Amino acid sequence: MRIKYQLFIEPKGAFISEHDRWKEDFLTEISRRFKGKTFAFGDRHYSLVGLPFYNNQDENPFKENLESTLHQTELSG
Numbered sequence: 001m002r003i004k005y006q007l008f009i010e011p012k013g014a015f016i017s018e019h020d021r022w023k024e025d026f027l028t029e030i031s032r033r034f035k036g037k038t039f040a041f042g043d044r045h046y047s048l049v050g051l052p053f054y055n056n057q058d059e060n061p062f063k064e065n066l067e068s069t070l071h072q073t074e075l076s077g
Contacts, residue, residue: 003038003045005073009066012053024053031069049073 008027012020030050038045049069054062 001038001045003047005047005049007069008048008050010053012055014055014057017053017055020053026050028052047073 008030010023010027012024017024027050030048034048036047038047040046051065051069052062
């Protein structure tokens with residue numbers, strides 16, 4: 001079975017990231033809650049992945065998180 005991964009990434013300026021913290025919590029909750037689960041739509045299978053906000057001031061931690069997530073999906077897919 002071939003799995004397609006749907007990654008949710010949202011760029012967010014530092015000036016508004018605290019106000020939208022709930023969105024970042026939601027994105028990371030997607031990964032926590034649905035880790036290792038797949039969803040079938042017709043003959044296609046999907047896995048959902050949420051990532052923390054992208055902000056150019058925090059680019060290195062985001063990049064590390066993204067690379068780690070992509071590596072994990074390669075191992076499981």
